[in-house]
Amino acid sequence: MDESDASAVRGKITLLPGHDAELTSVTFCILDEDHTMGNALRYMLMKDPRVEFCGYTLPHPSENKIHMRVQMQENTVTAMVAMRDALDELDRVFTTIQDKYQASISSGMEREEAPKPSVPLRTEFSA
Numbered sequence: 634m635d636e637s638d639a640s641a642v643r644g645k646i647t648l649l650p651g652h653d654a655e656l657t658s659v660t661f662c663i664l665d666e667d668h669t670m671g672n673a674l675r676y677m678l679m680k681d682p683r684v685e686f687c688g689y690t691l692p693h694p695s696e697n698k699i700h701m702r703v704q705m706q707e708n709t710v711t712a713m714v715a716m717r718d719a720l721d722e723l724d725r726v727f728t729t730i731q732d733k734y735q736a737s738i739s740s741g742m743e744r745e746e747a748p749k750p751s752v753p754l755r756t757e758f759s760a
Contacts, residue, residue: 644664645663645664645665646661646662646663646664646716647661647662647664648660648661648662649661649662649700652712655711656711656712656713657704657705657707657709657711657712658702658703658704658705658712659702659703659711659712659713659716660700660701660702660703661700661701661702661703661712661716662698662699662700663698663699663700663701664697664698665697665698666697666698666699667691667697667699668691668699670699671689671691671699671701672689673723674689674701674719674720674723675687675688675689675701677719677720677722677723678701678703678715678716678719680722681715681718681719682706683705683706683709683710683715684703684704684705684706684715685704685705685706686702686703686704687701687702687703687704688701688702689701689702701716703715703716
């Protein structure tokens, strides 16, 4: 991540009060995100063997933020390092998906017609 990327997201992720001094148990507040990012990020964090627990909540449906709790195994890295690693991995996954999508568009991949059902669909329902 270069300096221009860092300034674009400054303030997007903050630490909530209540973390330990070693930063091995931290609750992050991530602004302008919902279940889409929360679930993907939770998945990436849980793939990390150094992470003992990870979960997220949306504090309220009308608030556009998530709270992500990360607890690390003893004698490993901080939760902040694990979060950065998970975000980097997600960035690589999203870049790969975008590259493959662009390649399929540029190769002239044709859209296929959906297969027809083998049995007639029932359009009227009786009570």
